[in-house]
Amino acid sequence: MSGDSPRWHRVAALRPRLPRQLCVRRQQVRGETWFLLADTGARRSVRLNAAAYDIAARLDGRRSVQAVWEQLLEGRREPPTQEEVVDLLARLDAAGLLRFDGEAPRLRLDPGEAPAPGEESADGATARAPRSLLAWRLRLADPARLLDRLAPLQRVFSPAGAVLWLAAVAALLVLAAQHGPELVAHGREWLATPRYVLLALLAYLPLKLVHELAHGLAVRRWGGTVHDAGVTLVMGLPLPWMDASASTLFVRRRQRILVAAAGMMAELAVAAVALPLWLWLPDGPGRDLAFVLLFVAGVSTLVFNANPLQRLDGYHIATELLALPNLATRSRGWWLAQLRRHLLRREEEAEALRPTPGEAPWLAAYAPLSWLYGLAIVAWTVLWLGSVSLLLGVGSAVLLGWQMALRPLLALLGRLRTAAQARPSSARRWRRLALGSVAALVALLAVPLPRHALVQGVVWPPEQAQLRADEAGFVRELRVADGTEVPAGAVVLLLENPALQTQLERQDWRIAALEAELVQSLPGDGALPVPGAPERRSGDLQAELAAARHAQARLRERIAALAVRSRSAGRVALLQPQAGDLAGRWLAQGALVGQVLGGAPPTVRVALPESEADALAEAQPEAGVRLAAAPGRAHDARLVRDSLGAVARLPSAALSERHGGPVPTDPKDGDDLVPLRPVVLLDVQLDRPPAAGTARLGERAWVRLDLGFAPLGWRTVQAIWRGWSQRLNPQF
Known part of the structure; x- marks a missing residue:
């Protein structure tokens, strides 16, 4: 990397300084010493390695950037380059940790080089204010006085409190294991009822208030301060929050972990009380409320808060345990640097975001896994809301699709475009990539592509x-x-x-x-x-x-x-x-006991939802069959007939999900022959008989139906339309 920077003349004469209220904490991460710089007044922080901190510590407002760099050149084998100094200044300025005596200059001379504000700031014990159309964070009050009154409760964060909490959670697990079937049966019967839904909504807000108070008390227990609290409106549902980011300044990692875990520990304590109450109380409002508290505390703790793929409590615990500070933003920055390097040929990106030993796999994995998990949550939410109301389903699909998929993609493309425009060579390459991507997208959506369907069936004899x-x-x-x-x-x-x-x-x-x-x-x-x-x-x-x-x-x-x-x-x-x-077995009327093989090619019967069967009937597809006895050999086949309408009974239990088939059946049907929704039966006949012994009655088979050609865009529109039509007309 060259030592001269084309941006140096713009910063050489500046005399920046760090904030006077800056707090510096030394931390050991994966065997290396890092320095956490935090502005306690503005609650901003950034993590620097030893080399970067050596530069930042010399910014006192008296020496110019040129003088600082010349001082760093003296007596060093590998002094920092001008580009590295400019990059550090840009990152400090983006984090709000640089001060100037005069008018603040614009240090981000190469947009796209420096991350967005806050991207390099260290994560606090609670998530930052979300920048989302679905969640708005409102500051309401300073909780210091409330936490002062609750100060005696800080004693729970002690060895004796830990022993009591562990005993309560152990009792919770034992009781849950003993009464597991009873809990599951009660939940299936009552959780979806309006009574329990209303109780859950009423109990959720107080439970989350206890959760956030636990975070605040944990911060105060080890000398931190909490001055911000308020409400986050998540899709219209008010949820309390309390700023516990002061825990990032705690030197001991155990304390930072306990602050992050305090909310979940409080919810598990509530669940440990709710389960015995549910077991001992008679039927009535009290027992119903105890079950709702148990469910809400358990699900929100295990499914949401403890999940490290969301920037909630589990994320902060995992990053502390694995020594991966600021994993989420650094993972996004790592991917952005890789895209700049490989797509725009920005070779200097190889020096950016240098991970410590062992960090690279985590940086590469976290961002895509977190994004995919978010998409899965979005898909589940849209399907659930769509089952309640078509309008809610469409609205949530548009809103969540924009927030979780389209908006991040557009933001990424915008940052790559901004970075590409900084240099002529990168700009030309970006234009070629953009045109090529648009052409590929048009081809993908408009050019007819082969399509096929793979369905499971059973060998079924002719009448x-x-x-x-x-x-x-x-x-x-x-x-x-x-x-x-x-x-x-x-x-x-x-x-x-x-x-x-x-x-x-x-x-x-x-x-x-x-x-x-x-x-x-x-x-x-x-x-x-x-x-x-x-x-x-x-x-x-x-x-x-x-x-x-x-x-x-x-x-x-x-x-x-x-x-x-x-x-x-x-x-x-x-x-x-x-x-x-x-011998002696009872056979019901119409029971199938076997077949007579007359040398004709066997037939495979498959069951499909009506919407998919309609598409097959329109396409009149060719088919190929693989039998379970000889899966390595494909047999040519043809579609001979269907049931001419949806049926309400499967020909064989082998087609039900319970027996490994594709069709979900009614749990009340002991024979597993009644599908939850009517299906269409299709018969696919092999062109030639297979080898002897390879097509027994009831044998599983996999049928590949070639459906011709169709553009991917049109197929997507058809699939969405059929799905919504089925929801609008569930009787079909």
């Missing part, structure tokens, strides 16, 4: 090949062994149904009785005829006898149907080939 029980009964005898060749009409399985046999015997006796009564009703010798009576009685008996004989014939047909016969010639393939597995 004529299925062996089904036409009548319910117990298996009495297996007439044909598995794998035997049989002609059409051969008996494969014999069932017995004692109830049907009893009904037939009763019907035989009834017919005999009716025949005898009919004979007696006929006029005999010596009988005095009654006009019209014998004829009417004889006609009624004849009608009853005809109905009885018809019922008798139907019973005999049902008993004959207890013989399961093949409807086509071929080789028998049973679902349970062993005779011992079938």
Whole structure:
């Protein structure tokens, strides 16, 4: 890196100084000494390594920047370059830690070199004021007097308090493990009810107030000051906050960690009290409130506050434990420097944001993981709000999409553009990249691309090949062994149904009785005829006898149907080939027991949501099938038919999520055959039979459907439209 800087003439004569109220703390990070410079009055801070601090410490307002640099050149093997000095001045100025006797000059001569204000400032124990359309931070008061009155509570941050807290949390975990199923069942039944939602909203604000007071008391416990408190409006919901950033000046890392963890510790203490109350109290408002406190304290602590991917308590604890100060902003700065270096060919970026040993992997991983986690939260929020109201879903999608995806992307592009315009070579490269990106985006959205769908199904026989029980009964005898060749009409399985046999015997006796009564009703010798009576009685008996004989014939047909016969010639393939597995088993009417393989190519049946099935029907796709027995071999196939409408029952439990399939089923259905939403059944037939033994009934298969070509943009619009249409018309 060259020692001369093209910006040096603009700063050489300046006489900057550090603030008089500046507080300096020495910290050991990964074996290196770093210096934390904090302006206690303005609550601004920056972290410098030893070389940078050696420069900053010489800024006293009397010596010029030129004089400071010349002094640094004397007797040094590797003195700082002019560019490094200018960069440090820009960073200090961006953090608000430089003072000038006259008018403050503009040190950020190369926009994009220096980070945005606050980017290099050290993280406090609580997050900075969010710059978000979804969260507005309002300062309301100085909590010093309140914390003075609560000063006796600071004793909880002591060895005795730690022992009591650990005992309470241990009891909480034991009780939660013992009553886990009861807690889960109660939550599933009641949490979504309006009563519990209202209780949660009422309990959330006081619980978070306890959380923030715990942070403030922890800061005061070790000599820090807290002078700012207020409310953050997060999507309209007011949440209290208390500035605990004074903890960044604590020398001992254990104290900084305890300040960050104090809020979660307070919430876990509340949960440790709420769970026993819920177990002991009778049904009523008190017991409901105890469960809501337990749920809110547990979920907000474990899912949100303890998550290091958000700049909340868990983030500050993790950065202290891993010795990674200011990880979030430094990770974003690291990625910005890498993009400048590789996209704009700014080789000097290799010297920027020099990580200490072991920091580079964390800097590379944190920013993208945090961004992806934020997008996952956004997607979940949009889907939940969309299930409540279409208007809420669309509004949240637009607002959250702008805040979490589009706005950060535009900000990144803006900073890269600003950095590129500082030099002609970078500006030319930026223009080429911009034009190329626009062309690639247009091609991606407008150029037709091949599309396909991969769905899971099961091998399913054609109607004529299925062996089904036409009548319910117990298996009495297996007439044909598995794998035997049989002609059409051969008996494969014999069932017995004692109830049907009893009904037939009763019907035989009834017919005999009716025949005898009919004979007696006929006029005999010596009988005095009654006009019209014998004829009417004889006609009624004849009608009853005809109905009885018809019922008798139907019973005999049902008993004959207890013989399961093949409807086509071929080789028998049973679902349970062993005779011992079938003997004595009850088969319901219509139960599938096997198939007859006649040499025809097998069929795979798949179940799809109706919206996806409509797209397949429009495309008339070609198909390829891989069977579970031979997944390495693909078979050509074709779509032969569908169920001509949505059905409310799956052909096999293998298609349900519980058994590894793609379709969620009703938890109340013990057979796992009733889908939560109606599905369309599609049959895909292989063009040629596979090798012997590779297509058994019920075997899993994966079907790839080639859906032709369509632009990615149009496919995205179609998917969104189908999703919203399904929400608008859930009955379909």
